[in-house]
Amino acid sequence: MYEKEQLNNFKGGIAIGIGIGLLSGVASTLLIKNKQNLSADVILQRIKKAFLKEGPIEGSWISFEKQPVRKFAVRTEGYNGGITRLEDNRLVTYEFLADAKTGSVLDINRISV
Known part of the structure; x- marks a missing residue:
């Protein structure tokens, strides 16, 4: 009887340990993902995809150096980039x-070339 009780306690301890391990793993993964920045290439691909819905693109670029950005009280980091395409037979950047x-x-700013 005593051995059975010890075995149940052991199984319960293992289950609790596995549960805590899983929870801490998920929590740390979410924290790390939340703090990671997207690469400049990924951001440029997403923006190009949005522009391609409206028509073909002639060229695109993005700066790989992050710069500090402040909009009112919000501070973050950002990438500068650009898209060039034809609109009414004129290049627009x-x-x-x-x-x-x-x-x-x-x-985003529209600049006629």
Whole structure:
């Protein structure tokens, strides 16, 4: 009887240990992913994909150096980049600023060439 009780306690301890290990693994993975920045290439591909929905692209670029960005009270890091395409038989360039963590476009300006 005593051995059976010890075996049940042992099984319960293992189950608790596995549960704690899984929870801490998931939590640490989420924390690490939340703090990681997207690469400049991934951000440029996402923005190009959005522009391609409206028409073909002639060229694109992105700076691989992150720069500090401040919009009102929010501080983050971002990448500068640009897209060039034909609109009404004229080259038009769009310059953008994208958030390094989320890839969201923070600012975009249309520049006629």
